[in-house]
Amino acid sequence: MKYFVVFLFICGLATSYAQLEEVVKKAQKIAGDCKEEVGATDADVEAMFKHEPAGNDKAKCLNACVLKNFGFLDADNKLVKDVGVDFLKSISGGDADYEKLGTEILDACKDTPAGGNNCETSEALRTCLIEKSQEKGFKLPF
16 A cells, blocks of 8 residues: 555656646746747746846836736736646645645736736736745745
8 A cells, every 4th residue: 555655646746747748838838929929038038947137128018918918917917816726736746835835826926917018017917926936935836
């Protein structure tokens, strides 16, 4: 019986890793498409994946495009918490602590002011998510 439990645990980790790898590939594709759409550079994409602040307006718009394509922003440029929670569940591998901490971060950032300029709004939201993740020791998937 104990070997079966260990087997299930290992299968869970492998599934989680495979799902995370799939999400990262999806993010890279979306970022590449968005780069072309908004006229951002490879350096802008690289900075985004390194969780660095956007260095220019095109980088901010790149972030907005990626967030919208993932469904994290609604039409009013406001965080869609349910999408974030579903995303956390899909990559957590069943780790309830990871999901809980990620949800706390979403809650902390969900009221980031939304507005007309989706590029500025998404950068404010992204900055909040990165800062809260760093404060809490939460590892962002990409």
